Amino acid sequence: MAEEVRFFLRGLVYLVPITVVYWLVSKEPAGTALLVALVVGFVAVIGLVLLHASSAAAELRPRSGGIAGRLLGAVNRAIGFHERVDAPPPLEGGPDLIPTGSPWPLITAASIVVAGLGLIFGTWLLLPGLALLAWALLGWLTQLDRA
Amino acid sequence: MTAAQGDVRGRGGAGHVAREPEGVVSWLTTTDHKKVGVLYMVTAFLFFLVAGAFSILMRAELAAPGLQLMDLGTYNELFTMHGTAMIFFFATPMVVGLANYFVPLQLGAADVAFPRLNAFTYWLFLFSALIVFGGFFVAAGAAAFGWYGYPPLSTATYSPGLGADLWVMGLLLSGVASILGAVNLLATIFAMRAPGLTMFRLPLFTWNILVTSVLMLFTFPVIGAALAMLFIDRNLGGSFFTAEGDPLVYQHLFWFFGHPEVYIIALPFFGIVSEIVPVFSRKPLFGYKAFVFATVLIGAYSFSVWAHHMFTTGAIAALFFTITSFLIAIPTGVKFFGWIATMWRGRIWLATPMLHCLGMMGMFLIGGITGVFLASAPIDYALHDTYYVVAHMHYVLFGTGVFAMFAGVFYWFPKMTGRMLDERLGAIQFWLVFIGFNLTFFPMHQLGIDGMPRRVGDYLAATGWTDLNFVSTAGTAVIALGVVIFLYNFVTSLSHGPLAGDDPWGGHTLEWATSSPPPHHNFARLPPITSDRPVLDERLALGPRQGGEPIQPPASRSQEGRRRRG
Structure with a gap:
């Protein structure tokens, strides 16, 4: 539609x-x-x-x-203001799938925050933050790959 | 769409339900939109309590001339963090929380479009807020330049402390969370509607969330850019907003976000009211399409009014912004007339959700009218940065955000928990908050007209402002009492409230077609969708003998009287 x-x-x-x-x-x-x-x-x-x-x-x-x-x-x-009621939605979201729980959203958010604080406090915090972020993204994406 | 191992198919409950972890781990790892929604709402409400506590301290300080409780530096930190927390960590995330929980249910979907992204945005929001509040624990204290963060006051020269950097970084990251959340909600509304649920059959809450998401998508990047530049100015030798640059550009960027933000907060709460008023008037909503287009118009207009906050800079096209700001009154008026027409000759049931809606309408009306005054450049010149503006913005934001939030909580609490909140305590709480709110903020109009500037921690007795300030402080205590009663009601009702059933109010939209609380996959079955009120349609089609009749509200005295007379 x-x-x-x-x-x-x-x-x-x-x-x-x-x-x-x-x-x-x-x-x-x-x-x-x-x-x-x-x-x-x-x-x-x-x-x-x-x-x-x-x-x-x-x-x-x-x-x-x-x-x-x-x-x-x-x-x-x-x-115009007339909507066809029989038309399909324009974006197909695919079947409704409910993912199981995952720790990676939390870990990814935490790593971004650590990296962000690193911009204030210095590279001693920025580098671990970026490493943690890389690990978190890897974990998130490989979890998707197993599907 | 790719999903992880153990995924289950929703909408109708086909497929198996994966084993979920339990206890604290389940909350830390959840991707269920309902749990994420609850996390958002509970966290936002906690920040509401913290920011509310700051306001009590500020009002206590202003109850009498002289410094009673704190020094002026601490006062500056409190009003900065009060505004920041209320806007960024209470009102906005409360909207996102409500949207998280109820938009998929209103769409007949099993979850949002990107469940893991959804969980990510919550955690990013939480950590961002903690960073900002972390300013209280560093040597120079929290940010103390007002929630606008105007340079040059917010530059390293005038605010050298670490708390200011934490404020900038926290809000920057919180903005990223908001943008991603908006993308998720837009994708959900566009792509995950149940069969038959066309755009002009969407519930009005979802319509308002759609417009809100568009506002978030296009305005949070602007404030993000402004904060990034401010961060560069403070830490990396930049000069965007210093004397070599132009501090006024920050004001443009901030208010290009800041004014739509008012509607980011207000529109979803308008949506809640538009859901509740028809249900508690026992009538379909009057003028569905008019409501939709009023919502879209408010959203569009809100992009063109930003500099009415900058009249006194003298560097903007005042007439342009006066006219565009006046325009917003038209679609807002359409909504008001629609609500009134819906109630007109309806069988009004004054349960707590409806009471709070009526409170919201009255308070927002006052805030809207004072907003029209302030949109007029000559009046704004006289009242700018006085307590009149404080009164106006609280009638707008508290009037919508808090009254409609309570309306939504009382309306949807049975759906979320399977239990009812106590109606009697709810009514007491409503009246306390309503009276306390007006005691607190109405006198501020006069204080502003008398010339009391905002953001001052002290004043002289000779100004004559003492009595009105004392009334205002007393009102804050009354609001606090109302909130304490709400908390007691909430906690006790979670375990001891009467069982609600699936549809205690006789709702109209799809969330009332599933159990209370909804199962993990949301729906065992969906009713046929041929209008914007499928549950009401099905109930009317089934008729009273097949459980199709809604619970009848207790007859009001006037209805009883009419019946006797008739």
Whole structure:
């Protein structure tokens, strides 16, 4: 279903013009850069969803008819409020699998914190932190590999 | 999707349930979204208690002129850590905890999309918070520059202590946890919905979490960048925010995160209220799509209002931010009208979840109206950095965060534990917190108008601020009493509360279709989903003789009176 894409397209309907207006009225670079980055982020998410959901892309594509009709139809499909109730979700998460418990999330978080503290206290803490992080990531990933 | 050995298939309970470790180990190694959610909620509530204790100390200090309990440096540490803890370690993780527990249940899913990542984000959040609080145990004390961390005050020149570095690093790592948590929730909502659960059938709590996740995804990197630059300035000789750089850029970055953060906190609690009001009004929600679009609009608008916190810098386009800030009142008003229309001519059941929702509506309304005043640049110039702003932000954040949190806890406690909280104690607690809250924060409006600046540990008797400050301090004690009663209620109800059954309130959404507490795989079966209230649909289809009728609320006096008259 394309509603997930429309969700971000509707966001762009507000964010693109407000970015332009902000730049025109303020000429302030920091805020404008942040708004532009936000627009790029929204576009990137839309791209990611479309990449994984051909059904959504097909639903949003322009269809046959006159120029005005095609344009209105495209706008309606892009940001309209009607959702097809029979369409599949755009992202297939696969079957619901429940992993068993794992110590690696805790160990990985702890190692990142040790490494982060190492940036404050010095390399005597940073290096063990990075070593611990490497071990934790290895443990996490090899646990996945056994599946 | 790859998963580890021993994985089980959820949704319908097909497959075997793997043997889970027990006791403390099970909590340390859990990847079950429900347990991770509980860990988040309990930890966040503990930080709420700690930050609340700081506020009691601050209010005790301000009860009378002169220094009673602490020096001004300690006061600075307390208000900094109070704000930091309440925003980053209570309100935000409480939202994530509630989302962790209930979003998969509301989607009819067996877990979140990335369960191990989910557990990782919890531990990273916990350790980050401990790093920040570790500042109290270093020689120079904790960070003491306010929860904004504005440079140049937060640079190494003016805040040279180790506590400031711990604050920066802790918040940076906590931000990483928030970003990953947002990705996980977005993936869960987009990819793990039960068959038939289209986007416009999502429960409103989940819709609000979706918008909140988008806000988190796009704003936490900004504060992360700001904190990283501040860290470089402090420790590696950088000059992003020093005299050679531009301290004002930090304010832009901070508030580009900071204002959406208000909605990161508020929206999920709006979602809770939108779940509870229809159930306790015995009516479907009025204007489902209007609620959804109001939520999306609030999220979009929140990206364009950041600099209304910076009016007094004189370096921003004031009219632009005044107009965009006013705009947010429109979708917020839509929500209020929707709640009122839902209650209108409903059979309102004033149980504790509903009481807290009504409290939230009233308090947030006051906070919203004072917010409109502050969004007007000329008024903001007069009131900036006074106690009026403190009053406004507490009516917004405490009004939504705390009242709606209690509403959610009373509403979902039976689902999480299988037992009911005590309604009588709940009502007493509500009134104590409600009265205490207004005693504490309402006088601050007048204090602000009278010119009392925020973040001061002392004032002169000649200012005339003593009486209102004393009332405010007394109110804090009343809130504390209410919270103590809640804790007593919570602890005793865990073991001695009446059994709840699967659906004690007559809920509408999928979490009420499973047992209380839910099994490891969440659902033995799912009802057909043809609307945003599948459980209500099924109950109505079954009818009263087949156990389909919800528990009837006790008739209120007015209803009894109407019946006698009619």
